[in-house]
Every structure is written in C-alpha cells, then in structure tokens.
Amino acid sequence: MDESSVVRKFMDIDMQLTKGALEVLRSHENMEAAVQKVLLALTERETKPFVITPDIVTEILGGEVHEPERSARPRPSSPVTEAESTRKLEDEAKTKPLPELSHTKFKPIAAEYESRVKILRDVTGKSYSEGELKDFVGLFKDRFEKMKRILRNRIELQDSIPMGSLSKLGERQIVKVIGMVSDKRESSSGNVMIDLEDPTGRATAFVFKKRGELFQKASEVVTDEVIGVVGSLRAGDRIPRIFVNDIIWPDLPVKHELHRAEDPVCAALISDLHVGSEMFLEDLFLKFVRWLRGDTGNGKQRELAGRVKYIVLAGDVVDGIGVYPRQEEELLIDDIFKQYEVAATILGQIPEHITLVILPGNHDAVRPSEPQPAISKDVAEGLYDLNTVMVGNPAWLSLHGVNFIAYHGRSFDDLIGTMPGLNRQNPVAPMVKLLQKRHLAPIYGGRAALSPEQHDYMVIDEIPDVFHCGHVHVNGYTRYRDVSVINSGTFQGKTHYMQQLGVEPTPGMVPVLDLKTHQTRVIRFA
Structure with missing residues (x-):
C-alpha cells in the first residue's frame, strides 16, 4: 500500500492524516492492516477528529507499532523512481531560484504599504458537525431562515405568507410564498411542477409550457434552493397548488456601493496551479513571477506589477492523489507531501512584499465536503513559512x-449539469447564477458534497465587491450589479480528463484588479 492511497483513504472520510501519523502507520509490520484498524476505529467514534496525529494512531494501535525510522523502510517499487518523478520540478525550482529583484530600477510601490488582510468568514477551526441527521436538519433550517430574510427584502415578497396558511385561503386567490425546492419534475405534457416547503407546510407550483419567459425561469430552478413564488391558488387533493405568475430569486440589489482602497494597490487573482501534475506549466508561472519582480514587461506593465500587493490563489495548489480516474498516469510527483514542498519552493520566489492568500480546492489535501478548512500545516508546512494567509473554502475576505468572496468553484459541476445554457467555456455565467441565487452550492447531493455545519457558510448574505473563483480552468470576467465577477483560469495544460469534459483551458492568463478603481486587466503569460 503506497502512501498516497493511504492519505486518500483518510480524506475520503473527511479526515486529514499528518505526515507523522503516516510514518507511524508505515512503521507497522502490516501497514494495510494497521490502516484498516485505524479507519474502523475512527469511524466508530462519536466525536470524529479532523486532523489525525501520531498520538491518535498510536493510541488506536496500542503497542503494535515501532518507532518510525524514515530511512529504514523502503518505499514500494514503481516503474518511475521518486528521484526521476520529481527531477524536473525540483531541479528548476530549487537549484535555479530567480535572482532577487534583478531589475535595479524596479521599485514596487506596493512595498511601501502595509498588508491589510481581514478574514471576515471562514470555517477553519469552527467545524463542529458530527454528520448526524440532526446536523443536516439544522443546516437546511439555517439556510431557509437566512434566504427567507433576503427574499423578504424584495418588494414583490414583503407580504409573503407561510405555506401552512394556504389551506385557509379561497380558490384563485393571488398568493406569495417563500419555499425551499424539494423536487422539480416535468409532466407528460411538458409543464414544470416545483415542490416547495417551509417549516409550516408544502405546496406544488405549476409552470405551464406556453408561458414562454416564465417557463425559461422555471428551467433555471434547482433543487434545495430557496425561491419566492407568486401565483393563483388552486385546491389540491393533499397539498395546495399554485399556478405560477412569477418566480423570484434573492438576487443582488441593482446598485451596490463599492468599497475602495485608499492606496494605489492591486490584487492578482490566480488558481489551479496543479503542482505535481505533468501538465503543470511551471515556465508560464515563472514568467508571472518574473513580471511581479519587474524583470519583464514594458514601462506600464512593470508599473502595474509594482502595484500588486496581494495574490489570491483560489484552490488546487497541487494536483493531489486519486482525484479523477487514471490521474496517476499524468502525475510527475506521486507524493502529496512532496507536491506541497515543491509548490512552496515555487511560490517562495514571489516577492516578499506581496501577501499570498491561499484557499483549498477539490484537488488539495483537505476534506472533500464544503465548506473546507484551510490546508493544514501538517500537510503543507512550507506554505506556512511564506508570507501567506491560509484560509478555508469559501472565504469572505477584506483586502x-x-x-472578496473567494470560492474554488466545485459546485459549478452541479450547476452546469443541471441548468440549460451553462458550459465550462463560459465560467462567469454559473458565477452570476450563484449570485442571483445568493448561494455558493445550492444543490445538495451532487459533486459538491456539503458538510452539515451549524451554520450554512455557503449563503451569500453579505454582498461582495469581488467574486473570485477557479476550478473550470478557463479565464473569464464580467460585472454583475457592481460586483466584479472573475474566474482566474489555470496554470495547467490540457489533461485527458479535460479532453473528456470538452474543456479548452486558458492557461497563463492572470486578472489583476485595481483595488482603488475596481478596473480589471488580464495579463497574458502564454
């Protein structure tokens, strides 16, 4: 059993194995049996730890382990040796560091200002869920109450009523309700039926195919989101029916007063490096680093580089292990710890006056369910040695x-697969839909697994100035109701998995946002 598969087994049950704990398991005479014993014991615990330390493993295994010796136990043989698999990245990143701000005339103005990063909301250190039914009930209650408050601010829904009151009203009366979508289906005649519920009752909303624009709205309704419905009441056999006249999403206000930096500083927005993949485009990334250091570009480009005070890396720092089918065939580094070591070496060449904000993605070594806590120091110690702020996914930030709302974007997979007209080549379209729905992952039970926290961290109850995502590997930018909507693209080439999805990545494109003017400029390094 290789180390990477062991780490993945723990990640699959929302647990993070530290390097020390892995070494304790390796020291066991029968490593596979030890792993199974620890996994079984942990899943049976009433309170399940997230980070699995050497002490926890030793406690479970009792006296069955030996003191780990790093060099005493050889790793399983493979067709490609560890030295060969890491040579390209480690040689270039470690033995050929970029010179210190070699352009003597380059004096970055951003270096004159103190970094001002505030973490406004983040699940890191606040995850208390035990994964029981009551936790899921609490999560959806919290979601409903938060979304109801937002919807009640819409003029059209200020006089909405609880669904439990519908049975007391007369036939054909116009009603307004707010409900969570428990199901959506199409009748044999092509009409759409939407099942809604709130804490007081249920109703079924009917949208007829002939209604044109309204029918298009109905096609964009997804399960588990909270919407408002206006329509004509009809008596039902068991539950009330509403013939819909309008569907209302929480949405953003048409106007939003932007927060602006007083200093002339910028934020560069990146994501999806995938260090450890054969397709990681290190040369392109180092071009970006050289630009930040003032080594490349014309006068205006270098002036812009000098104003970069922040970099936000929206997930998938490394390629990870076992994330998609046959991934191992495209890995240059098949050890998750070494992937982060090399990533830290490469990111360490970014000028020290720039603060790097890092959140995880679905390829990183964190639990798969969202919200995700920050990448642990036990897994990626080198990242913590840099000028970094490590946050969870999603993160509400002030720069x-x-x-900012920084979110990796895993829920795009569910939204694109459900809503007509969305695709991976236009990444900002699903981002706008999430803003309209005021939720980062409205669909439960899809590819974006949700952790039943005490609060729904995915509700967009505060309006951001900037909404930054990654995940789809395609750069895109738009403005929606005064919010800058930015997908940062990637620094990974086209993998076989992307070919299967029909994705044409746009690597080496970096959006740079002026925090004073809110103008965005995309710098191309490809």
Missing part, C-alpha cells in the same frame, strides 16, 4: 478594505 485593503475591499470585500
């Missing part, structure tokens, strides 16, 4: 007074 120099400008409010």
